[in-house]
Amino acid sequence: MTGPSTRPAVDVVIPCYNYARFLRSCVRSVLDQPGVDVRVLIIDDTSTDDTPEVVAELTRDPRVEGRRHEVNKGHIATYNEGLLEWAKADYTVLLSADDLLAPGSLARAAAVFEANPNVGMVYGRVVYYQDQDRLPKVVTPPAGTTVWSGVDWIEARCRTGQNVLSSPEAVVRTSVQQRVGGYRADLPHAGDLEMWMRIAAVSDIGYVRGKPAAYYRVHQQSMMRTRFSSLFADLEQRQAVFDLFFREHPDLPPRLKSLANRAIAKDALWRAVRAYDRDRLADVPVDELVEFARRVDPGAERLGEYRALRRRRALGPRACSRTQLFVGSHLVKRGRGLVSKQVWKWRGQ
Template identity: 50%
Template sequence: MSSVSVVIPCYRYGHYLADCVSSVVDTNPGVDVRVLIIDDASPDDSADKARAIAAADPRVEVLVHEQNKRHTATYNEGLMEWADGDYCVLLSADDLLTPGALTRAVALLDANPNVGFVYGHPVHFQHPGPPPPARTDDRGTSVWPGHWWLERRFREGTGCITSPEVVVRTKLQHQVGGYDVDLPHAGDIEMWMRLAAHADVGYVRADQAYYRLHGDNMSLTDYAGQLDDLRQRKAAYEAVLTRCGSLLPNAAELDAVVHRRLARFALRRVVRAYDRGRTTTVPLDELIEFAAECWPEYRSLPEYRGLRVRRQIGPAAMPYLQPLVLSAVAHKGREWLWWQSWKRRGI
């Protein structure tokens, strides 16, 4: 029977722990599961709740920090120092696994020694409501070459994994190392790509985890935060190339592809600010500077052509005229003709 080490970092999430641990130990037949809850010096009763769960189940252990070490150090402590099962999972205390998630992932990993990690579909649900029913019926699996999967991430410039739905081969996790402390908001993206540089990637066609949406989620949603997100993503891709570039025969191409992609993302956010009347709240200049940093020829990108039109129209009128303006990716000639006709009408 294959074994899985599940690390559950917890900071002020003690009220979620019972359901989280239950989703691991009670719904995965045929898997030898061990759980470590690491309380990162929570100021509430989270540590007491964790100890109570461990006292009732010998498969659960608890480690309590005397001082807060932050999330990345906590992740690495569990994965790199404690996890010793065949496979390992990092599961936030506010998330859940779907029934049979580990059983399905372990079956794929056992059957494919070349696969370094497995993921599936994450179900997002809004707190405090209950999670919806999970689709756990067997709809098959896929195994993709790691370099092919990694190249897709570079070409898309975004992550495709939420996080709790991932099961990693522990030997590979220890080989590639822990999470990067310099990437507090994109360390997971970098980690999946780093793993894919060394091994193939598996996918289970089922709901594998629940991701809880609530006000305390560690995400960047304001406009300044969105710029930070782009910067973190850029740093993540660059870190992968630094660490794993020697393993990738097309590293130079991937470097150019992702930097151009990130420049387009930044310019799209500037264009969207004009369309939605948010030019006073979105850091326009900083986003354009970021685009220039990523791709010095940013003025040749279709998004920049769209931005020029919006600047001519002006931020006051743009939200009202936006339905009439062609997409920023429209052909330059068509967009220019529209602008000329709009001026002639004297609107």
């Protein structure tokens, strides 16, 4: 007779809305994980495609369970149903049905948890790829692990104003997840960033270098390209995250909130600068971006990005787009994008 397993246990919640074509490969990427005991819950949020039939097929494996909502509840309620009501294992993963876990990622994360009892979340490198059957080849950097104190990790987020996770690469200690609660319905676009910081407020954060942790699929139906593609949705939701987080954590140093405000103001101004460089003033609301930056950070007009914008306004967009004047190499190296990639993907919600 075989005794109880001593391997780490991981519960994986897979919300699905009209992603039947991706679901088999997603679940297989979980079931094939070595060195851990996995359990999968697929939550079908009233899909209109073949999701019920695919779920019926996948649940023949005793490690897979399926639920179907009678009415569409939306992504936040679906996430929280799985994470707070169903998950019971040592560790939990929220995995979109169109993404994949990388081979061995759960065992690598579990090893960090086992060696560091104060760590509440472990993540690794995510690889973005297009809607195709073959995964991209990636260069694997040297393996290693970093563990930050929660406050240090929060400060790093404040300095950039950006999220650094896409979600599928995050593994959370289940006791910590249930301690901090679920995702917030009032932050549908940047609720993941707020969640990660909430976890960092009560625990340390681990990072695994080397092999990828997950593959994030980018396609035309993803939430990234549909509901939350607005320029201001990204900026305003990230600002709302920091406002809410620091309001609910008044014990943290006030300078952290100031760092976050400045970083988001810089981001808004940088987008305005790039609108001149690309001659896209007809598409990008430069004046609104400037007012947003001023509102977020009263010292916005002292920033290098603001001075760069003034120079471009003096030259005009055509001259800027021909010469491609940049603010400075130090800003180019920061690699600010026009729209943050760290967003939830959910079609039609």
